[in-house]
Amino acid sequence: MPYDLTMCPGKNCPIKHSCFRFTSKICGRQDFFVHTPYNFVSNSCKDFISNRPDVEKIRLQAYKIWQQQGCPDGQSLENWLQAEKDLSQHHQ
Known part of the structure; x- marks a missing residue:
């Protein structure tokens, strides 16, 4: 994670668990927003990532999983969900 990314404290934010600024691991010295930037009036956050x-x-990734399994029929949804899970874990 880059050090120049301002992190979010996430207090009372309804979308914090899907925001990179909240879920990223802190690496050494890191800057944080003083207040959560989520706007409750517009139900949005201009700083959301x-x-x-x-x-x-x-x-x-799903295609790679499908190939590794020997290209079986009827596994597209399972492969997609597994790929999404794999990549989400690596993204954090």
Whole structure:
């Protein structure tokens, strides 16, 4: 994780568990927002960074899993979910 990323304390934020600024591991000295930047009036956060891997990375990982399994039929959903889980764990 880059040191120049400002982290979020997440207090009372409803989307903190899907935000990279909250879920990232702290590496050494790190800056934090003084207050959670979530705007409750607009139900949004201008500083939100999704901690979900992008769709193309999930697609490639699912394809890799499918190939490793010997290319079976009917496993696309399971492979997709496994790929998403694998990449989400590495993203944090």
